[in-house]
Amino acid sequence: MLLGHYGVAFAAKRAAPRTSLGWLTFAAQWLDELWPVLLLMGIEQVRVEPGLMAASPMNFTHYPISHSLLTAALWGAAIAAGYALFTRRREGMLLIGALVVSHWLLDLPMHRPDLPLTPGSDVKVGLGLWNSVAGTIIAELTLFLGGLVVYARQTVATDRIGRWGLVAMVATLLLIFAGGFAGPPPTDVTALATFGLGLWLFIPWSWWVDRHRAPRAVA
Numbered sequence: 001m002l003l004g005h006y007g008v009a010f011a012a013k014r015a016a017p018r019t020s021l022g023w024l025t026f027a028a029q030w031l032d033e034l035w036p037v038l039l040l041m042g043i044e045q046v047r048v049e050p051g052l053m054a055a056s057p058m059n060f061t062h063y064p065i066s067h068s069l070l071t072a073a074l075w076g077a078a079i080a081a082g083y084a085l086f087t088r089r090r091e092g093m094l095l096i097g098a099l100v101v102s103h104w105l106l107d108l109p110m111h112r113p114d115l116p117l118t119p120g121s122d123v124k125v126g127l128g129l130w131n132s133v134a135g136t137i138i139a140e141l142t143l144f145l146g147g148l149v150v151y152a153r154q155t156v157a158t159d160r161i162g163r164w165g166l167v168a169m170v171a172t173l174l175l176i177f178a179g180g181f182a183g184p185p186p187t188d189v190t191a192l193a194t195f196g197l198g199l200w201l202f203i204p205w206s207w208w209v210d211r212h213r214a215p216r217a218v219a
Contacts, residue, residue: 140177
């Protein structure tokens with residue numbers, strides 16, 4: 001899943017209006033932000049197999065540090081603690097931790113049974129929605145656009161950056177998502193991981209946009 005994680009980050013702004021969208025995005029996408037780093041280090045492995053699933057060619061063979069349920073919970077606790085330490089406030093702390101774990105939960109319906117429960121466990125789960133292009137698109141867009149609507153209702157742009165910066169970010173994410181269907185699969189794992197590192201750009205972008213938006217006044 002790609003867009004859905006950003007949709008959840010958008011929607012979380014309603015529950016924690018003082019927490020930056022940058023933090024919410026970072027937490028919601030942390031597992032996929034960590035994963036390409038571990039790939040490039042050779043710690044985790046994936047194979048690109050065109051035709052493996054209708055909506056994804058990736059065979060995730062080993063990724064217990066970034067994508068097991070247990071480590072997702074541990075990462076959530078660590079990042080929530082880091083958020084409290086860095087911002088010096090506890091408001092939003094639990095939400096940050098929950099967003100990290102939400103990534104694994106949202107991946108569960110998408111993946112084939114390759115998500116480990118714990119590192120070293122032979123038990124792997126996944127419901128395989130990536131076997132359906134239509135199902136994948138519906139799930140991703142429902143979460144993404146639903147979260148975006150919540151964010152747009154919760155905040156209002158204070159200048160052009162707040163308005164057009166958000167539009168540009170949303171358009172870029174939609175183009176990346178569409179490109180995954182229209183373009184060829186990655187040529188190799190290094191290219192895949194390098195492209196995955198681009199997700200880090202959306203953290204400062206989200207923070208920047210959110211700095212130029214304010215809570216919408218309640219009538």
